[in-house]
Amino acid sequence: MIKAGIIGATGYVGAELLRLLLNHPLIEIGAISSVSFEGQEINKIYKNFLSKTDLICETMDDVIKKCDVIFTALPHGLSEGIAKKAIDSNKICIDMGADFRLTDEEEYKLWYGKDFSEPELHNQSVYGLPELNKEKIKEASLIANPGCYPTSIELGLMPLLKNSLIELKGIICDSKSGTTGAGRGLALNTHFPEENETFAPYNIGGHRHTPEIEEMLSTIAQDKVTVTFTPHLLPINRGILSTIYCNPKEEVNLEFLHKLYTDFYKNKPFVEILPIGETASIKNIRLSNNCHISLHLNHRKDQIIIISTIDNMIKGAAGQAIQNMNIILGFDETEGLNFIAPAF
Amino acid sequence: MIKAGIIGATGYVGAELLRLLLNHPLIEIGAISSVSFEGQEINKIYKNFLSKTDLICETMDDVIKKCDVIFTALPHGLSEGIAKKAIDSNKICIDMGADFRLTDEEEYKLWYGKDFSEPELHNQSVYGLPELNKEKIKEASLIANPGCYPTSIELGLMPLLKNSLIELKGIICDSKSGTTGAGRGLALNTHFPEENETFAPYNIGGHRHTPEIEEMLSTIAQDKVTVTFTPHLLPINRGILSTIYCNPKEEVNLEFLHKLYTDFYKNKPFVEILPIGETASIKNIRLSNNCHISLHLNHRKDQIIIISTIDNMIKGAAGQAIQNMNIILGFDETEGLNFIAPAF
Amino acid sequence: MIKAGIIGATGYVGAELLRLLLNHPLIEIGAISSVSFEGQEINKIYKNFLSKTDLICETMDDVIKKCDVIFTALPHGLSEGIAKKAIDSNKICIDMGADFRLTDEEEYKLWYGKDFSEPELHNQSVYGLPELNKEKIKEASLIANPGCYPTSIELGLMPLLKNSLIELKGIICDSKSGTTGAGRGLALNTHFPEENETFAPYNIGGHRHTPEIEEMLSTIAQDKVTVTFTPHLLPINRGILSTIYCNPKEEVNLEFLHKLYTDFYKNKPFVEILPIGETASIKNIRLSNNCHISLHLNHRKDQIIIISTIDNMIKGAAGQAIQNMNIILGFDETEGLNFIAPAF
Amino acid sequence: MIKAGIIGATGYVGAELLRLLLNHPLIEIGAISSVSFEGQEINKIYKNFLSKTDLICETMDDVIKKCDVIFTALPHGLSEGIAKKAIDSNKICIDMGADFRLTDEEEYKLWYGKDFSEPELHNQSVYGLPELNKEKIKEASLIANPGCYPTSIELGLMPLLKNSLIELKGIICDSKSGTTGAGRGLALNTHFPEENETFAPYNIGGHRHTPEIEEMLSTIAQDKVTVTFTPHLLPINRGILSTIYCNPKEEVNLEFLHKLYTDFYKNKPFVEILPIGETASIKNIRLSNNCHISLHLNHRKDQIIIISTIDNMIKGAAGQAIQNMNIILGFDETEGLNFIAPAF
Structure with a gap:
């Protein structure tokens, strides 16, 4: 089974992604990482995971090594280097932060105050809005997951x-x-x-x-x-x-x-x-x-x-990331995402 | 002391006005009315008034008779006739509903589905936004209190x-x-x-x-x-x-x-x-x-x-109505309205 | 595939049960009913169901006829007769109301103000708390789903x-x-x-x-x-x-x-x-x-x-009802119920 | 006019007390203090005070010097020394923290992990629950304002x-x-x-x-x-x-x-x-x-x-403190406290 991993699993986006992936029928979690909580069980940090998973927060490198699809859920500026490693290891990388969303480096510098650190990667990355870019996403190995x-x-x-x-x-x-x-x-x-x-x-x-x-x-x-x-x-x-x-x-x-x-x-x-x-x-x-x-x-x-x-x-972060993964892996676009809103 | 009365005291706007007027130092409540709760104590309907007032809901006519300033807090279409009675009795009337807010009868008909029933009163009424119309309000006896x-x-x-x-x-x-x-x-x-x-x-x-x-x-x-x-x-x-x-x-x-x-x-x-x-x-x-x-x-x-x-x-209903009353009666504009927002 | 039906699908408990059953992998919905909304699409009443189901509210009899498992989500006093019909038609009935929860008819009369209308059914019904009664539930065809x-x-x-x-x-x-x-x-x-x-x-x-x-x-x-x-x-x-x-x-x-x-x-x-x-x-x-x-x-x-x-x-109503159904039908007790709480 | 001061005015209890005291008709604020915000205007920290007060956070000593009644709104363990200074300067001190609430020093040590630092003051302090101790409060100059x-x-x-x-x-x-x-x-x-x-x-x-x-x-x-x-x-x-x-x-x-x-x-x-x-x-x-x-x-x-x-x-902190002050100063117990709950 395909192994997915989350880098930054203890922030809200990472934890939400974990919640959704644990119910995805065609994926298993290979590893998760957290700088702040390395070595700790995720179900001690988020008690909704009690009895649902015993995953322990490992290092970023563990995640890249053990998994086929790497999700990065990090503050802006931290994903480019990790994406580089993942892509160089022939993994799929879906970045849920802002690092690859803008193609215009000047705009990026203006709003985020820094240059692209891996400029060549930006040519490969695809903006992961499936309703716009589904065909490109199919072929991509690096996704810039859109902002909410x-x-x-x-x-x-x-x-x-x-x-x-x-x-x-x-x-x-x-x-x-x-x-x-x-x-x-x-x-x-x-x-x-x-x-x-x-x-x-x-x-x-x-x-x-x-x-x-x-x-x-x-x-x-x-x-x-x-x-x-x-x-x-x-x-x-x-x-x-x-x-x-x-x-x-x-x-x-x-x-x-x-x-x-x-x-x-x-x-x-x-x-x-x-x-x-x-x-x-x-x-x-x-x-x-x-x-x-x-x-x-x-x-x-x-x-x-x-x-x-x-x-x-979900559609603004973790769900859309899974939708992108589904498309890349050739799964049905809705796999693991068919749950219905509780109206009350 | 000047006597104020509220017609429609058991709706939210009426009850809020009562709450504020009970703490107004220069006003006493002459009477309140409610069609739905006539004969009942207001502190049975709104228990925040327990031990603060024993007022009983009377009829509209009681309010007009007993009070100097009549506040109407009614669904649109019901205030014109009451305002007529109040003005004919030389009372001040502050309408918190929509009946006198528009001067253009065609627009009123278009949005509210009815004609003016007391068209001549509309010439007397003043739109009670004190920051715009303070001088006119001073001379008015019929106020159209603005919408929120x-x-x-x-x-x-x-x-x-x-x-x-x-x-x-x-x-x-x-x-x-x-x-x-x-x-x-x-x-x-x-x-x-x-x-x-x-x-x-x-x-x-x-x-x-x-x-x-x-x-x-x-x-x-x-x-x-x-x-x-x-x-x-x-x-x-x-x-x-x-x-x-x-x-x-x-x-x-x-x-x-x-x-x-x-x-x-x-x-x-x-x-x-x-x-x-x-x-x-x-x-x-x-x-x-x-x-x-x-x-x-x-x-x-x-x-x-x-x-x-x-x-x-308050500024969108009951407080603004009191501000208008203060101006008409020659009180300081802020009388009874100086309370500070609880920030938490 | 086993067909489940909901009588009273437009109340909160019924609508929640529908939401959960639509994601149950081993069940399909045979029919739903609602007295108030008969003939209407459920996705017009609860818009969270838009594009998720086109089910139309039918009659109680339709539900009993078309389904193998009948869930009743009704105010107390209305389920006994329906349960009788369902049991007489050899269907499984899971009552989410109060009608079968008490075995002591005197207590029922005291608290609910009425007699049992189908007293013999009360001997068959099992109190559906799986952590207490799993073995009995396996053999039951009439479940009194516990109160929350x-x-x-x-x-x-x-x-x-x-x-x-x-x-x-x-x-x-x-x-x-x-x-x-x-x-x-x-x-x-x-x-x-x-x-x-x-x-x-x-x-x-x-x-x-x-x-x-x-x-x-x-x-x-x-x-x-x-x-x-x-x-x-x-x-x-x-x-x-x-x-x-x-x-x-x-x-x-x-x-x-x-x-x-x-x-x-x-x-x-x-x-x-x-x-x-x-x-x-x-x-x-x-x-x-x-x-x-x-x-x-x-x-x-x-x-x-x-x-x-x-x-x-869920555990206090619709989820527990599904847990009971799973046990009766020989499914894994957790089938369709493995979703994780969103902690935020 | 009597001058009241607040030590610890930028915590929630202090800020709430300030809000209430600003509307007290028989009191003026002499000074307020805050260690964290010394030198800053309170209306920059709590914007509900915009245009209501221009008070600037001073030092504790300023408050003791300038005011007749000193309210302390501090974490436990910090009030005893301040109370000593205030009492030694013949001021009234109302402590809204926990320092004087317990008379049993052993219990205090057990629950708060420290000794009384000014043990003799504890003989003078009165537990400020007016419904229990009104007569004692009248004579007191040091009040332990009860917990909420x-x-x-x-x-x-x-x-x-x-x-x-x-x-x-x-x-x-x-x-x-x-x-x-x-x-x-x-x-x-x-x-x-x-x-x-x-x-x-x-x-x-x-x-x-x-x-x-x-x-x-x-x-x-x-x-x-x-x-x-x-x-x-x-x-x-x-x-x-x-x-x-x-x-x-x-x-x-x-x-x-x-x-x-x-x-x-x-x-x-x-x-x-x-x-x-x-x-x-x-x-x-x-x-x-x-x-x-x-x-x-x-x-x-x-x-x-x-x-x-x-x-x-209010009754659990700032309002009760004012009630105690009113009693000590011989004001009506309800002075400045007659406002009515907004029920919605």
Whole structure:
């Protein structure tokens, strides 16, 4: 059986990936690693794993050695060297961090403050949004797994941009995310009494997902797209909902939009277009790999409003990584990912 | 001592107003009414009032007869007749519903499905946003207390519109509200297991605060303003945060904007402009009559983003109504409203 | 393939059971029914099912006719007649309501206000707590699926009672449940603004799970056991945590207790005894079929405190029902139930 | 005007006290201090204070010098020396920490791991539960402000213990608290994604409020009282609800209990006994200085269950401290504390 490994298994993304992979029928876990918890059982750190796994956190090198598919779940800047080792050992590497998401090194330097350390690898890496790049993913051995906010926004805009139906300037992406997106690290703004019963935006004009969004939307549109992206923190654990405002080049109606989206996504197993009149909501996709999209017009019918919602930890991270792995390994794209959102 | 009365005291807005008025040092409660709970003690219905008041719900006519200031907290369509009676009895009437908010009867008909029943009263009524209309409010005896979403949006945009600094078309108001805004009536979308741990917009393109926002922004700008308004429901009790996107006519910078807003609101006791670099958050105004506004630019510096946040039940309803009463009665505008938000 | 059906599929328990059964590898859904939503697609009522199933709500008779295993998820008093029909048609019936949980008809009459309508069926029914009754369940065709609170309490006390180690009088069960336990029906106490940010007990001295708890604990102890049971409502969706206080007949220590429990549950796949020094928490079992138990002494070491926690909708309802079905059908007890709690 | 000062103003208890004192009509703030934030404006740290106060954090000595009443809101072990200085300067000192709560130095050493550093001061200090010690508080200059859990439990049991109506052994106090009780310090168990949607006990058998509860209940009963105390953490910000189980010496009924409690607390402005049949709930006292108590029997009528609920930050800390100050200064006990809980 194919062996998968996780480097950085004790962060939220790593732990979520482990949870999903343990239920994947065609994969076994070869090894996991954690710098902070090396030598410790994962089920002591996350007690939901009690009796489900006895895996012990090993070193990165153990993971690379023992596994066929290496998932990296690390802060940005740490994955390039590991990916190099993995690729040099002929392993598949799926990076869940930001290191390979941008192709433009200048933009990377601008937003992340460092150069590419393994520039040649960036030519090999494929942006792992299966609804966009499935054919390329099939052939790839290095995947840049998309960011959570970008996934919700790119899926929400792809049919319009592919068909040149909207103005490319001034798209507004007002996104709201649950707190797991901020990770396991302690901070005052995610201290329970500070985050409970409140709501606020953060990093306005400065969130590092901005260049990823603009670069990928431009790739999709085959022309320069600019957005205003405003992330907000919701007092819930999981889920991203993006409210996207864009201006149609010509008058549109909902029936047209609905057909466009439905046709576009008809063979994409994880994207659902809601019926006209319904509104996407986090609760219907939370804890699943699904993306729900609903389509709306403002009251003057001169602006399109797209609601796109995903689970930030699954379709926005660990689930999408498994979807990429499935495609590379020739499995059914939905293998191990067919679980249904608990609506309550 | 001046006697205040509440018609509709057992809805959330009415009960919140009662809570605030009981602590107002210059007012006593003359009577309260409720159709559903007539004859019952309010402290049996809301047990937070135990030992704080023994008031019994009486009839509307009792309230009008016994009180000098009549607050109406009723579903739309029910206040006009009551306001007529109150005004005919030379009482002050502050309507917390929607009946007098729009001056354009055609718009009212379009969004509310009915005509004005007391059209002549609409000439007397004053839109009770003290930061805009304080002088008119002083002379008024009939106040249309603003809606909660419109309050947050109008306060957020007033300095820019008064100074003709932004494009009047295509302003986007992405607003998020706590669930008390939906009132005490039971509904599936506010059933705890359905609303907890989720987030979604509602009434896209169809929320009845839309014409109020457009009419008042146009009044402020003295020109036709159009907006796209999208309300969302937050899984918290209180607070509205509006993220407002607008396009400056000429390039602006944050220092300029900050000075503009600070000067504009310098004598307005309830509006605070946050220092540059800080972001408004519901937790700092929740359970107070304050509005916090923070100013931002997107990453290309070509769009202004305004964050404006209030407590929907206080500055967005009961507190603003008291502020209006204070102005009419010649009290200090802040009387009974100086309480500070509990930040946690 | 075996066909399962759900009568009452649109309540929370029914919908949760459907969600779990759709992922069960050895079962297909034959039919579902709902009186309120007959003729409607379940994915219109619960949008988490979009693209996951097109099942339409049929009639009860359709379910009985088309399926081999009939699950009833109905308010008490409605299952007896249906169970009769199912058993008479040689089907397996698993009742998730209260109708068959009590064997003492007098107690049933006292707490539920009605007689048994099919008294002879009560001789056939087996109380479906697999950790207690697995052998009987194997032979059964009619299962009384336990209540959620009783499951948490019975699993928490079984090793002590089976071994006659504690006083049988005065056991205190202080239980706390998420709001899904109250079902989909609207009520003021589960209206979001009323339930959020609060906490309170309910039905003190009068909750209908009390006689079930006492009857089953007495069965386990083979002697009369009495309890004080106090349920509380937590402002969360899922999970029950019971804090159980009991008095040891002789002095005990934690090592002894831990070994007792670990041995007792060693072949029970869903019950985990936490290491000494750790404390059971809802987050580690939520959305799984697991029960976590931790063992403690008070500061004088003269009282045992047991923390027992389950997901009220899964091990406390739908998951346990599937566990019972698996046992009856000769499947592995864990089939379709091996999913891991998402700890965040 | 009397000047009050807060030592430790930037912790949650200190900041809450400041919020309440700023609205106290007979007090002005002389100075506040914070070791961590010395020299900084409090409204930069807690933005709810924007435009409400410009106070700057000074040193402890500044506070003692400038103020008549010194409140200490510090981790245990730090207040004794400060209290000494304050008392030596003839100031009133109200310690909100644990340093003076226990009179038994051996118990203090056992639970807190240190000796009294100013043993003679302990003879002067008065336990500041006004419903028990009002006459002593009037004469005191050093107050040990009670713990939050102990306040809820002592108020709940006082009428029964004063009248020798219950067994003194084996009282069970199952208490649940909001997260503000854990303070502003970051910890994994109060990281939002870890604490949200869960519930668990903590420190079973080892919480430091245990000896305070036992010592004070014994003082009230004038005999040795033992309890089992189990604290739990609720996923809400504020509020403690204690479910207290005790055994009556002779049979009692609810009418008798209700009269006993109502009479006992009739001149105590902050304690309300709910009518028979109603149940105390955090929402009705949250953000107020009130304590709500409801009285119940179990289904066999052989055990008394008392529900006692307070806001942990107000009646359990800052509000009670002000109540003590009011009594010492000869103000009305309710001065500055009459605000009403917002029920939603």
